[in-house]
Amino acid sequence: MIDLKQKILAAVGDDLALIETALADNLNPHFDLVRQVAGHLLFAGGKRLRPLLMILSARLCGYADRASAAEYSVIFEYLHAATLIHDDVVDGADLRRGQMAAHHKWDPPTAVLTGDFLLARSLSLAARTRLPDVIAVIAGITEQMSQGEIRQLTYKGDVRLTEEIYMDVIRCKTAVLFQGACRVGALIAGALPDTVAALDDFGHHLGLAFQMADDLLDYTQDTAVLGKNAGADLREGKLTLPVIRTLQQVDAQDKAWIASIIQSASFTPSDVDRLIALMETCGGIAYTRDLAAAHIQSAKKALAAFSPTAERAILMDVVDYAWSRAS
Amino acid sequence: MIDLKQKILAAVGDDLALIETALADNLNPHFDLVRQVAGHLLFAGGKRLRPLLMILSARLCGYADRASAAEYSVIFEYLHAATLIHDDVVDGADLRRGQMAAHHKWDPPTAVLTGDFLLARSLSLAARTRLPDVIAVIAGITEQMSQGEIRQLTYKGDVRLTEEIYMDVIRCKTAVLFQGACRVGALIAGALPDTVAALDDFGHHLGLAFQMADDLLDYTQDTAVLGKNAGADLREGKLTLPVIRTLQQVDAQDKAWIASIIQSASFTPSDVDRLIALMETCGGIAYTRDLAAAHIQSAKKALAAFSPTAERAILMDVVDYAWSRAS
Numbered sequence: 001m002i003d004l005k006q007k008i009l010a011a012v013g014d015d016l017a018l019i020e021t022a023l024a025d026n027l028n029p030h031f032d033l034v035r036q037v038a039g040h041l042l043f044a045g046g047k048r049l050r051p052l053l054m055i056l057s058a059r060l061c062g063y064a065d066r067a068s069a070a071e072y073s074v075i076f077e078y079l080h081a082a083t084l085i086h087d088d089v090v091d092g093a094d095l096r097r098g099q100m101a102a103h104h105k106w107d108p109p110t111a112v113l114t115g116d117f118l119l120a121r122s123l124s125l126a127a128r129t130r131l132p133d134v135i136a137v138i139a140g141i142t143e144q145m146s147q148g149e150i151r152q153l154t155y156k157g158d159v160r161l162t163e164e165i166y167m168d169v170i171r172c173k174t175a176v177l178f179q180g181a182c183r184v185g186a187l188i189a190g191a192l193p194d195t196v197a198a199l200d201d202f203g204h205h206l207g208l209a210f211q212m213a214d215d216l217l218d219y220t221q222d223t224a225v226l227g228k229n230a231g232a233d234l235r236e237g238k239l240t241l242p243v244i245r246t247l248q249q250v251d252a253q254d255k256a257w258i259a260s261i262i263q264s265a266s267f268t269p270s271d272v273d274r275l276i277a278l279m280e281t282c283g284g285i286a287y288t289r290d291l292a293a294a295h296i297q298s299a300k301k302a303l304a305a306f307s308p309t310a311e312r313a314i315l316m317d318v319v320d321y322a323w324s325r326a327s
Numbered sequence: 328m329i330d331l332k333q334k335i336l337a338a339v340g341d342d343l344a345l346i347e348t349a350l351a352d353n354l355n356p357h358f359d360l361v362r363q364v365a366g367h368l369l370f371a372g373g374k375r376l377r378p379l380l381m382i383l384s385a386r387l388c389g390y391a392d393r394a395s396a397a398e399y400s401v402i403f404e405y406l407h408a409a410t411l412i413h414d415d416v417v418d419g420a421d422l423r424r425g426q427m428a429a430h431h432k433w434d435p436p437t438a439v440l441t442g443d444f445l446l447a448r449s450l451s452l453a454a455r456t457r458l459p460d461v462i463a464v465i466a467g468i469t470e471q472m473s474q475g476e477i478r479q480l481t482y483k484g485d486v487r488l489t490e491e492i493y494m495d496v497i498r499c500k501t502a503v504l505f506q507g508a509c510r511v512g513a514l515i516a517g518a519l520p521d522t523v524a525a526l527d528d529f530g531h532h533l534g535l536a537f538q539m540a541d542d543l544l545d546y547t548q549d550t551a552v553l554g555k556n557a558g559a560d561l562r563e564g565k566l567t568l569p570v571i572r573t574l575q576q577v578d579a580q581d582k583a584w585i586a587s588i589i590q591s592a593s594f595t596p597s598d599v600d601r602l603i604a605l606m607e608t609c610g611g612i613a614y615t616r617d618l619a620a621a622h623i624q625s626a627k628k629a630l631a632a633f634s635p636t637a638e639r640a641i642l643m644d645v646v647d648y649a650w651s652r653a654s
Contacts, residue, residue, distance in 0.1 A: 033477060034474075108417075109416070110480060112413055113413070113473060113476050113480060115443075116446070116473040117474065119446065120469035120470040121470055123465075124463075127463040127466035127467075132458075132459065132462075135459075136451075138450075139454035140454075143451045145447070146443040146444040146447045150360060150441070
């Protein structure tokens with residue numbers, strides 16, 4: 001896994017440097033507070049996965065202008081950062097990327113307005129492309145993401161949340177951004193409709209697998225690796241597939257116990273341990289991992305339609321890396 | 328003032344009906360919670376001033392399609408509602424349009440996400456026009472509004488807030504939306520650059536005057552008329568021109584007293600009365616009113632460049648109505 005990460009970093013090092021510069025430059029004309037609050041999250045070691053997906057998708061379709069690609073790609077990191085900042089306010093999260101969440105380090109009003117600024121900035125950058133198709137994708141992403149977040153909030157702590165609703169929520173809140181990044185990469189390269197659709201499909205499946213991997217990590221990794229508290233999702237009343245599947249499989253007594261810890265405001269580390277043991281016994285973890293693996297395969301299948309270029313190889317590595325987090 | 332309002336309503340009644348329908352329809356495909364939360368504010372008696380400015384500007388430039396104009400105009404009401412909902416979270420406001428603010432009636436997370444949805448929806452509607460100039464205006468509005476709100480927050484309770492900063496804040500948080508609505512009206516009508524610039528200028532001055540009038544009302548009207556608590560701005564640490572000007576004019580003792588009530592978490596109705604008396608004695612109210620009147624004149628001057636059509640007459644009435652609120 002470390003080798004894979006190094007390999008990817010070596011292949012996209014120049015792009016990453018351009019992304020970092022563009023991320024900072026596009027905050028620069030603006031005043032101190034925004035730069036501090038937005039920078040606090042933006043420069044705390046994000047993987048820049050979404051901008052990289054856009055850049056690599058563009059290059060896969062023959063787009064050669066690295067500097068412009070990096071400039072556009074910032075849109076996807078800003079959008080991502082905007083939703084993280086608002087989500088942390090909404091969830092009352094303590095930690096993000098291993099440090100204090102913005103609404104704690106500053107206050108919720110500052111976090112709300114900084115999120116608004118980043119959202120607005122990404123739409124301004126999209127408008128600057130003057131490409132109606134690109135702009136429509138970005139606007140659609142923001143709309144679907146906010147709907148996904150609202151749907152998730154509606155089902156907060158609700159054990160009636162089904163697998164179908166979960167899939168729709170993670171599609172809206174995560175996959176549409178991956179999908180949009182890949183689609184925009186193809187669009188700015190002037191790719192043909194079939195090619196655009198293939199990259200769209202690739203991003204969709206990768207995004208779903210990535211979010212499921214993330215939801216697994218919440219139960220399989222400790223705080224130091226995760227950069228936030230383990231079991232944090234459940235503490236926030238957020239039911240993810242490992243829990244949803246477990247609730248379907250356990251007996252009435254265990255089901256009532258899970259419902260009770262979800263509804264209680266706080267629960268102990270030993271509650272989390274017992275829940276994880278249940279998830280392993282009844283296959284909630286394995287079920288989620290298998291479904292994520294199926295989406296990983298679909299993502300690879302979408303990529304396989306492209307010629308075996310260096311860009312395709314890096315994207316395959318990115319898929320493997322995303323997957324290695326969960327397995 | 329009532330006659331003027333009736334006159335305007337009679338002239339734009341058909342447009343208002345189309346706006347109301349479009350406002351509801353564009354929420355309809357979406358789920359219950361959003362419709363409830365967004366509808367709570369959207370259908371609580373807003374004046375639809377921003378959509379009307381867009382529609383009347385378009386018609387002034389010869390745009391004849393009433394239904395399309397109403398459809399586009401929704402963008403400006405949604406943007407306005409999004410910022411109101413987020414501002415009320417940021418300010419911890421109790422009342423809005425005479426009823427409980429969304430973050431009280433539901434909770435801050437729901438209010439944050441509903442604001443995000445309305446923002447995203449307005450950008451989606453903008454993208455649907457597929458007109459890069461229109462989209463750039465809308466994106467620019469969202470960016471400047473968020474910057475204005477952040478700047479305002481930065482100076483919360485800070486008596487060092489100058490008139491210059493105040494003017495920049497009200498330009499960003501209010502005038503750019505008026506200006507953008509008028510500009511977009513001209514753009515969709517395919518107006519020539521000079522005409523676009525004239526309507527832009529009109530919206531800019533009207534927006535500044537409108538916000539100054541609003542800031543005056545906070546000290547000159549009671550709660551029942553205002554739909555929110557009188558003196559609410561100061562209670563939220565928001566210094567507006569009547570106070571800024573007063574701080575420049577009073578002696579050191581009164582200045583220290585004003586600073587102390589601004590810094591105290593709560594202050595009494597008699598504090599507000601004493602402050603208003605000071606603002607009247609030293610000309611803070613009159614100064615603000617005179618400056619607003621100057622911007623009203625600039626707005627009328629920009630309109631005077633157009634042929635004397637029915638649309639121009641209604642826009643003149645709208646200006647007079649906006650102004651009648653403050654005088």
